[in-house]
Amino acid sequence: MDEVRFGQAINRALDESLANDPSVVIFGEDIARAGGPFGVTRNLLKKHGDLRVRDTPISEATIVSAAVGAAMSGLKPVVEIMFMDFIAIAMDGLVNQAAKARFMFGGQCSVPMVLRTPHGGGVNAGPQHSQCLEAWCAHIPGLKVVIPSNSGDAYGLLKAAIADPDPVIFVENKALYAAKGHLDDNAPALEIGKAHIARPGTDVTVVSYGAAVHTALRAADTLAESGIGLEVVDLRSIQPWDEAAVLASLSRTHRLVVLHEAVTAFGVGAEIAARMADVGFDELDAPIVRVGAPFMPVPFAASLEPQYLPDADDLIAAVHKVLA
Incomplete structure (x- = not known):
């Protein structure tokens, strides 16, 4: 490897x-x-x-x-x-x-x-x-x-x-x-549409993809220090997306946060939240929360772009919200 x-x-x-x-x-x-x-x-x-x-x-x-x-x-x-x-x-x-x-x-x-x-x-x-x-x-x-x-x-x-x-x-x-x-030198092709549990947890499911998965893992490390376990689901693909894997994770944690770098409005997180509110309603112990970028163009200035991009602190705040 x-x-x-x-x-x-x-x-x-x-x-x-x-x-x-x-x-x-x-x-x-x-x-x-x-x-x-x-x-x-x-x-x-x-x-x-x-x-x-x-x-x-x-x-x-x-x-x-x-x-x-x-x-x-x-x-x-x-x-x-x-x-x-x-x-x-x-x-x-x-x-x-x-x-x-x-x-x-x-x-x-x-x-x-x-x-x-x-x-x-x-x-x-x-x-x-x-x-x-x-x-x-x-x-x-x-x-x-x-x-x-x-x-x-x-x-x-x-x-x-x-x-x-x-x-x-x-x-x-x-x-x-x-x-x-x-x-791995002999790594096989992966099946499109199959998610991966990037980190198991018991308290809150965080669904993400791409670079935002690493944001979720950093937040998970921080929250683990206070005894909160995030289960991080890496979708890998968003069309098709692994609805069964997300629902299975939700059935374990009963709380769901969706994180992506794209703007929150009308995004991938909206689709996942709507679908889980439908097929996973009986598993939910709290409202679903989405974390993403604000509804505006990406700023050019180096001083502004970090404020625009969702980070681990934004996710941690969302996790505390669903736990409350």
């Missing part, structure tokens, strides 16, 4: 997929010669050549539309959108083409493409380069949305996404790229 950085784990998954499957191709802005804006695709051009690893013009709509066509023609494209904010330019290709092709053609074709993209704050990239827009994609029937929190999951989930016959949005929090984690 190796200790590798989050970005390196993604690189390894791409490298192995290119080596093992000649139908896999990757392309995007600056992903070939420059190795991507965060270095995630470094050395792939040198190892696999410019027919498999290609730079593209600055046109997100073209990148995604080309991926849809390539996928419908027998390839397995993995494309990168440099920042998740820029999927707004490619929404027709994603929403009306990739997500709908199987349905438009009576199940006679699929779109086995992966769209990789970073989201989130923490690097002072400003309001047009820091948004968490995963709820947009999770709202669209036909799209799957995967958001790993650690190196091992990033590797296993990306391998699963590339093998999936349908389009998968693979979201990477850019604050995690340098984070180290364990990765």
